[in-house]
Structure formats: C-alpha cells, structure tokens
Amino acid sequence: MSYLAERDNTLIWHPFTHQKTEPFNIAITSGKGAYVFDEQGQSYLDMVSSWWVNLHGHAHPKIAQAIYKQAQTLEHIMFAGFTHAPAVDLCHQLAQILPPALCKFFYSDNGSTAVEVAIKMAYQYWHLQGMPKKTLFLSFEGGYHGDTFGAMSLGQSSGFHDTFSDFLFKVLSVPFPSTYLNDTEIEQKEQHSLAVLKDHLTQYPNQISAMILEPLIQGSSGMQICRASFVQEMVALLKEHQILVIFDEVMTGFGRTGRNFALDHLKITPDFLCLSKGLSGGFLPLALTVTQESIYSVFANQSGRYTFPHGHSYTANPLACAAGISSLELLLATETQNQIDMIANTHLEGIKLLVEHPNLHHFRQLGTIVACTTKQPLPTNFRHDALKKGLILRPLGQHLYFLPPYCISQSELMDAYHSLSELITS
Numbered sequence: 321m322s323y324l325a326e327r328d329n330t331l332i333w334h335p336f337t338h339q340k341t342e343p344f345n346i347a348i349t350s351g352k353g354a355y356v357f358d359e360q361g362q363s364y365l366d367m368v369s370s371w372w373v374n375l376h377g378h379a380h381p382k383i384a385q386a387i388y389k390q391a392q393t394l395e396h397i398m399f400a401g402f403t404h405a406p407a408v409d410l411c412h413q414l415a416q417i418l419p420p421a422l423c424k425f426f427y428s429d430n431g432s433t434a435v436e437v438a439i440k441m442a443y444q445y446w447h448l449q450g451m452p453k454k455t456l457f458l459s460f461e462g463g464y465h466g467d468t469f470g471a472m473s474l475g476q477s478s479g480f481h482d483t484f485s486d487f488l489f490k491v492l493s494v495p496f497p498s499t500y501l502n503d504t505e506i507e508q509k510e511q512h513s514l515a516v517l518k519d520h521l522t523q524y525p526n527q528i529s530a531m532i533l534e535p536l537i538q539g540s541s542g543m544q545i546c547r548a549s550f551v552q553e554m555v556a557l558l559k560e561h562q563i564l565v566i567f568d569e570v571m572t573g574f575g576r577t578g579r580n581f582a583l584d585h586l587k588i589t590p591d592f593l594c595l596s597k598g599l600s601g602g603f604l605p606l607a608l609t610v611t612q613e614s615i616y617s618v619f620a621n622q623s624g625r626y627t628f629p630h631g632h633s634y635t636a637n638p639l640a641c642a643a644g645i646s647s648l649e650l651l652l653a654t655e656t657q658n659q660i661d662m663i664a665n666t667h668l669e670g671i672k673l674l675v676e677h678p679n680l681h682h683f684r685q686l687g688t689i690v691a692c693t694t695k696q697p698l699p700t701n702f703r704h705d706a707l708k709k710g711l712i713l714r715p716l717g718q719h720l721y722f723l724p725p726y727c728i729s730q731s732e733l734m735d736a737y738h739s740l741s742e743l744i745t746s
Contacts, residue, residue: 322347324347324359325344325345325346325347325359326344328345328347329344329345332345346364346707347359348364350378350379351377351378351379352377352378352379353377353378353727353728354366354377354378354725354729354732355378356370356712362710363710364707364710364711364712365712365724365728365732365736366378366712366724366725367711367712367713367722367724367736368712368714368721368722368723369602369723369724369725370602371597371714372539372571372576372597372598372723373597373598373602374598374602375574375575375598375602375647375650375651375725375726376601376602376647376650376656376726376727377726377727377728378602378725380601380650382646382650383601383643383646383647384603385646386642386645387603387604387639387642387643389642390406390638390639390641390642391639393638394638395638395639396634396638396639397638398633398635399635399636400631404636404641406636406638406641406642407638409641410641410644410645411425411608413645413648414608414648417652418610419583419589421589421612421613422589422590422593422610422611422612423610423612423613424610424611424612424613424615424616425609425610426441426609426610426611427606427607427608427632427635428607428609428635429605429606429607429632429635429640430466430596430605430607431465431466431568431570431594431596431597432465432466432467432468433466433468433632434570434594434595434596434607434608434609435468435470435474435532435566435568435570435594436471436630437594437609437630438530438532438566438594438609438611439457439471439474439530439532439566440470440628440630441592441615441619441628442457442529442564443455443529444619444628445564445618445619446529448618448619448622449618451526453526454527454528454529455529456490456491456524456527457473457474457489457491457492457528457529457530457532458491458492458493458494458517458520458528458530458532458558458563459474459475459477459491459492459493459531459532459533460493460494460495460496460533460534460538461477461493461494461495461496462477462478462496462538462541462544463477463478463496463533463534463538463541463568464478464534464539464540464541465532465534465568465570466570467480469484469487470489473488473489473490473491474532476488477493478540478541480540492520492524494516494517494531494554495509495512495513495516496538496541496544496546497509497510497512497546497547497550498538498684499545499546499684500545500681500682500683501671501682501684501685506547510546510547510550510553513554514550514553514554514557517554517557517558518557521557521561525561526562528561528563529563529564530563530565530566530591530592531558531564531566532566532568533551533565533566533568534567534568534569534571534572534582535567535568535569535572535583535585536548536551536572536577536582536585536586537571537572537577537686537689539571539572540716541716542691542693542716542719542721543684543689543690543691543716543719543721543723544691545691548585548586551588552586552587552588555588555590564591564615565588565590565591565592566590566591566593566594567582567583567590567592567593567594568594569581569582569593569594569595570595570607571597573595573597573599574597574598574599574647574651575598575651575656575657575660575687575726576687576689576723577686577687577688577689578660578661578664578686578688579687580651580652581593589612591612591615592609592610592611592615593608593610594607594608594609594610595607595609595610598647599647600640600643600644600647601643601644601646601647601650602647602725603640603643604637604640605634605637605640606637606640606641606643606644656726659726659727659728660687660688660726662730663687663688663726663728663733664687666730666733666734667685667688667690667733668685669734670690670722670733670734670736670737671683671690671692673737673738673741674692674740674741677741677744677745678695679694679695679744680692680693680694680695680744681693681695688723688724688726690721690722691719691720691721692720692721693718693719694718694719694720694744695718696718697718698718702715702743703715706739706740706743709739709742709743710739711736711739720740720744722736722737724736
C-alpha cells in the first residue's frame with residue numbers, strides 16, 4: 321500500500337464503499353483523455369466516465385483553460401441579488417438546443433439538488449394555485465434520483481434508501497417496462513405499466529402533483545431501457561390529468577443517448593428538466609433545473625420577500641459555468657458528434673462479440689450506453705480483476721455496462737470489449 325493510499329485509508333470515508341471489506345482505494349495522480357493514471361504510472365481506461373460525469377476525457381485542455389481564465393477574473397459571487405456573464409451565457413447557449421418552452425433556468429450544484437428543486441417547485445406551483453391537496457408524486461419502480469430526502473423518497477423503490485424509509489414521504493410507483501434486443505414481451509409489460517398508472521389516477525384524483533422519470537433509460541437500476549413510444553403514451557395520459565412531468569436527465573443529458581438530450585428522441589416537452597453530471601464536462605459540481613414560463617410566472621406574480629425559498633452557497637459558480645460553456649461548445653462540435661456516432665456503432669459490434677456468451681443476456685444499447693445482464697452473479701473480485709486489465713468498470717448488481725467518454729477511440733473501445741470477454745470467461 322502506498323503512503324497516499326495508507327493516509328486515505330485512515331482519514332477518508334468513501335461513498336458506496338464498505339469500509340472494512342473493500343480493498344484500499346487506488347491513488348490516482350493524473351488523467352488524460354479516456355485514461356487515468358495511478359502512482360506507479362499504471363493506466364486505467366475509464367469505461368464509466370467517472371460516475372458518468374466526464375464527457376470529453378480527463379484534463380481536457382480547452383475546459384481547463386476556460387476555468388483558468390475565469391479564475392483570474394471572478395471565482396465566485398453569491399447569486400442572490402447578483403449575476404455574471406458565465407451563468408447567463410451558459411443558459412443562453414443551452415436554450416439554443418432545448419425546446420423553446422424550456423426557458424427558465426434555476427442553478428444548483430448536483431443532480432440530487434436539481435431534482436429536489438423540481439419537487440419543491442412542482443408542489444409549490446399547485447399550492448400557489450389553490451390546490452394544496454396535490455401532494456403525491458409518481459415515479460418508476462427502480463428509479464434513482466439522488467440522495468437528498470426528497471430525491472430518496474422518489475427513488476425509494478430502488479432499494480438504495482431502505483435505511484431511511486421511515487423518513488420518506490409517500491410516492492406512488494409504476495412498473496418500468498424495461499426492454500432489450502429481441503424482447504418478445506415488451507407489449508405486455510407496457511400495457512401492465514399503463515394499467516397500474518391508470519389505477520393510480522383513478523384512486524387519487526386531483527391529488528398527484530407530478531411524475532418524475534429518467535427518460536428512456538434508468539441508470540442506477542442497471543441501465544434499463546424503455547421505448548420512446550411508451551413514454552409518449554404515458555406522458556399524454558399524465559397531461560390529461562393535469563399532472564406535471566419532471567425529466568431527470570442528470571445521466572442521460574449531453575449526448576449520452578446519441579442525441580443532445582433523451583427528450584430529443586420524444587415529441588414531448590416536460591414541465592421540468594433536471595441536468596447535472598456532464599453539464600460541466602466532469603470538471604466541477606454544477607446543476608440546473610429548467611422549467612417553463614407558465615410555471616415561472618405563477619411564482620413571479622406572488623408577493624413576499626422570497627417567492628421560491630431555495631438556494632445554495634455555490635449556486636451558479638462562475639468557474640463551473642465557464643467549464644459548462646466550454647464543454648457545451650465541445651459537445652456540439654462536429655468531431656464530437658462523429659465520435660458519439662462511432663461509439664454507438666462500435667457498441668453494436670461489441671455486442672456481437674459477447675452475445676453468444678452463456679452467462680450474458682438482455683443486451684441493450686442506446687447511443688453511447690450499452691448494457692447486458694449476467695444470468696449468474698458476478699464474482700466478488702470482478703471489479704478488481706478488471707482493474708488488473710486496466711479497465712475501470714462498476715457493475716450495477718448483475719448488470720454490466722459501458723459508458724465511455726466521447727474521446728475514446730474505436731480500437732480502445734473494442735479492446736475493452738475483448739478484455740470484458742476474457743474477464744467473464746475466466
């Protein structure tokens with residue numbers, strides 16, 4: 321164990337880590353492109369984009385330069401009563417690629433709080449309109465929306481938050497009709513989900529405030545995918561019953577699904593859109609909750625000192641906003657768009673390499689995201705065996721997935737598939 325790893329082991333409490341049974345944490349000293357490097361110079365191909373935040377590769381010089389330049393001008397200013405160019409410019413640029421109705425931007429600093437903001441806005445929206453009984457929320461079974469208490473309540477069926485169940489508010493859940501290549505039962509699953517939703521609508525008339533969903537693909541529940549046609553039918557039903565719609569695109573945003581946002585696969589504009597993770601290109605914490613003028617105006621027309629009592633010390637941090645502007649410019653560049661297409665096509669080739677493996681099934685792919693499920697549990701040392709092959713993987717239970725940064729080359733991605741093939745056959 322290195323000196324750095326040893327000091328870490330005595331000082332730091334890591335997330336989603338069993339402190340006694342997990343081996344010591346690898347000390348990473350640098351990153352470049354799709355790779356990070358440890359103290360011994362060993363390279364690791366980051367096939368999960370460091371928990372899905374890194375879009376363009378580690379230490380990207382364009383984003384680093386944008387942060388450096390901004391740091392020489394203004395590092396931070398409170399966002400109550402003040403504004404600054406990076407915050408305004410980032411929202412202006414995002415507005416160019418979002419549906420026109422999504423035009424009001426509220427800053428926070430991570431995905432959980434972006435969701436928390438949407439929950440509070442939805443509840444207060446109905447309350448201000450004299451409908452205080454609309455207090456219930458809907459979510460998909462298995463949905464994960466963050467670790468604050470409101471976000472945990474929405475994701476309580478995910479199993480991540482069972483310890484805190486006594487503190488969570490009531491949420492109605494709908495089965496998620498996950499699908500995969502050659503799925504012959506998807507129609508029945510979708511009809512069952514819609515039937516459950518209709519039962520909720522009948523049982524709780526005028527009591528449901530909003531439904532939150534990860535559009536098209538659930539991340540933490542194992543990269544489970546549903547069909548766009550189902551989401552459209554479901555949202556139409558919600559709209560008929562005056563229920564607001566929250567899209568949690570914390571993971572799916574910024575090209576992950578092959579388009580700028582998952583909503584671009586749909587003919588739907590949600591009432592709220594939650595963004596984070598890739599928003600700053602993986603450099604700094606930043607989040608946005610985007611909503612419509614019709615929602616905003618209800619708040620704006622209220623009297624009182626605070627029309628929406630929510631805020632964070634580092635709201636709209638200029639350094640993070642500067643990173644976001646630079647990352648968005650990179651995302652929209654032709655080179656990056658070509659890379660996203662290449663990754664999607666290479667995933668299809670990679671699936672062909674693995675599809676005959678007896679322990680793998682339920683292959684699914686959307687844009688730069690690919691996943692499959694093992695029929696038998698993975699060995700406990702799977703992640704560490706992958707590290708020995710120079711791969712950073714983080715399976716979700718029995719679900720294996722790749723979600724690489726956009727700078728990865730075709731040969732590097734296919735090498736990852738060959739390494740995975742060796743891992744699951746050893």
